Amino acid sequence: MSIDRKQLILEAASKSFTMFGYKATTMDQVAKLANVGKGTIYTFFKNKEELFDEIIKGLVREMKVAAEESYDESKSFYENVHRSLMRVLEFRKEHQLTIKLFQEEKEMGTPAVTEVIGTLEKVVITFIKDRVVQAIERGDITDCDPELTAFVMLKLYIALIFDWEKNHKPLEKEQILSLFQKYIFDGLSR
Amino acid sequence: MSIDRKQLILEAASKSFTMFGYKATTMDQVAKLANVGKGTIYTFFKNKEELFDEIIKGLVREMKVAAEESYDESKSFYENVHRSLMRVLEFRKEHQLTIKLFQEEKEMGTPAVTEVIGTLEKVVITFIKDRVVQAIERGDITDCDPELTAFVMLKLYIALIFDWEKNHKPLEKEQILSLFQKYIFDGLSR
DNA sequence: TGAATGACTAATTTGTCCATTTGGTCACTT
DNA sequence: AAGTGACCAAATGGACAAATTAGTCATTCA
Incomplete structure (x- = not known):
C-alpha cells in the first residue's frame, strides 16, 4: 500500500497556511511540499477553499474532542473551563494556525478567512454556551445570558x-488562566 | 466680530468624518459644509491630518472632563465606573464618530485612523489604569495588574x-452597565 | 486499468499607464 | 489683514497588459 496522499496534502497545506496564510499559499507550493502532483490534490479536494475548510473542520474536531475529554461532570464549571482552556492552549500547531488566520483576517480581510473565522467563532460560542447552560442549571454559576456569557x-x-501581544510581552498559559478566574469568575469586588 | 470660522470648520469636519469617515471626506467638502473658502482651513490647520487630530484631541478632552466630573471620591470604584461609563455612553455625537472610525480602521485600515485609534486606546487605558491603582490602594477591589485590568x-x-452588534441587536446602556457589574466586579461564581 | 501527474488553459492577481480627483498653495479680492 | 478659489503637484482610481495561480485533462506508468 502506498503512503496516504490525502494526509500528506492536508499536512503540507496546513503547514503552509500556518506559515504564509491562506492567500499566500499556492496550490503548486502545497503540491511540492506534499511531494505529489498538483492534479492529485484535486482528486481529494474540489478546490483550494474546500481543502482549507477540511483543515479547519479537522481542527474544530480535534479541539472539540480535546475539550470534551478534559470535561469532567463531577468537577465545577470553573474547574472544567480551566482544564479545557489549558488543553486548547497546548495545541501549539492548531493554535499557531488560528493566530495566523486572525492576523490575515485583520490585515488583509481575505474573504475565505473571514468566513472561516466567523464559523469558527460560532462553533466555539455554541460549545461554551451549552456548558454555561449546564453550569447555570447545576447552580455552579449565577444566572446569566448564556450566549452573551x-x-x-x-x-x-x-x-x-x-491583542495584548501587540503592545506587551505575551502572557503565559498560567497567567491567562488566572486572569479568567479573576475577571470572569471571582470578580474584582471585595 | 465675525463668526468663529475655526469652530465652523471643526464642526463641519467632525460632522463629515462622522458621516463618511476620514478618507472619504474631502477638504472641499469640509469647506463647503463650513461655508468658508478652502484656503481658510489651511490658516487654522497645517493639513488634513492635523485637522483630524485636533478633533480627536477635543473629543478626548471632553470625554476626560466628563469622566472626571462624574468621578466622586466618596463613592466606590464600581459606582464611579458605572457613572463614567454612563456619561461616556451619553455622548452620542462623539460616540458616533468613534464608531465610524473603528469601522474604517477595520475595513479599510486608513493609516491616519489606525494611528488615532492607537493613541485613543492608550489615553483611555492610562486613564482607567490610574483609577484602578487608586481603587486598589483604597481597597475597593482585589489586587490586580492595573494595566491589564x-x-x-x-x-x-x-x-x-x-462586536456584539455584528450578529445581535444592540445592547441598551443599562444592559452594558449590568454586564460590567456581572463579569468584571461580581464574577460568575456562587 | 486506474491512480498519479504536470503541461496546458482559464481565471485571478499584479503592474503600468493615463485620466480624474484631491490636498495644499498663493496671487488676488474685499 | 483676513478670506478666497483658481491653480498645481501629488495621490487615487480605472482600463488595459503582463504575470501568476487555480483548476483541467490527455498522457504516463505501476
Whole structure:
C-alpha cells in the first residue's frame, strides 16, 4: 500500500497556511511540499477553499474532542473551563494556525478567512454556551445570558491571546488562566 | 466680530468624518459644509491630518472632563465606573464618530485612523489604569495588574459596543452597565 | 486499468499607464 | 489683514497588459 496522499496534502497545506496564510499559499507550493502532483490534490479536494475548510473542520474536531475529554461532570464549571482552556492552549500547531488566520483576517480581510473565522467563532460560542447552560442549571454559576456569557469569554480569550501581544510581552498559559478566574469568575469586588 | 470660522470648520469636519469617515471626506467638502473658502482651513490647520487630530484631541478632552466630573471620591470604584461609563455612553455625537472610525480602521485600515485609534486606546487605558491603582490602594477591589485590568475593561467595552452588534441587536446602556457589574466586579461564581 | 501527474488553459492577481480627483498653495479680492 | 478659489503637484482610481495561480485533462506508468 502506498503512503496516504490525502494526509500528506492536508499536512503540507496546513503547514503552509500556518506559515504564509491562506492567500499566500499556492496550490503548486502545497503540491511540492506534499511531494505529489498538483492534479492529485484535486482528486481529494474540489478546490483550494474546500481543502482549507477540511483543515479547519479537522481542527474544530480535534479541539472539540480535546475539550470534551478534559470535561469532567463531577468537577465545577470553573474547574472544567480551566482544564479545557489549558488543553486548547497546548495545541501549539492548531493554535499557531488560528493566530495566523486572525492576523490575515485583520490585515488583509481575505474573504475565505473571514468566513472561516466567523464559523469558527460560532462553533466555539455554541460549545461554551451549552456548558454555561449546564453550569447555570447545576447552580455552579449565577444566572446569566448564556450566549452573551460565551461571547464575553471568547472575546476575553482573544483579547488576551492576540491583542495584548501587540503592545506587551505575551502572557503565559498560567497567567491567562488566572486572569479568567479573576475577571470572569471571582470578580474584582471585595 | 465675525463668526468663529475655526469652530465652523471643526464642526463641519467632525460632522463629515462622522458621516463618511476620514478618507472619504474631502477638504472641499469640509469647506463647503463650513461655508468658508478652502484656503481658510489651511490658516487654522497645517493639513488634513492635523485637522483630524485636533478633533480627536477635543473629543478626548471632553470625554476626560466628563469622566472626571462624574468621578466622586466618596463613592466606590464600581459606582464611579458605572457613572463614567454612563456619561461616556451619553455622548452620542462623539460616540458616533468613534464608531465610524473603528469601522474604517477595520475595513479599510486608513493609516491616519489606525494611528488615532492607537493613541485613543492608550489615553483611555492610562486613564482607567490610574483609577484602578487608586481603587486598589483604597481597597475597593482585589489586587490586580492595573494595566491589564484597564486593558480588559476597554476590550470588554469595545466587544459589547461594536462586536456584539455584528450578529445581535444592540445592547441598551443599562444592559452594558449590568454586564460590567456581572463579569468584571461580581464574577460568575456562587 | 486506474491512480498519479504536470503541461496546458482559464481565471485571478499584479503592474503600468493615463485620466480624474484631491490636498495644499498663493496671487488676488474685499 | 483676513478670506478666497483658481491653480498645481501629488495621490487615487480605472482600463488595459503582463504575470501568476487555480483548476483541467490527455498522457504516463505501476
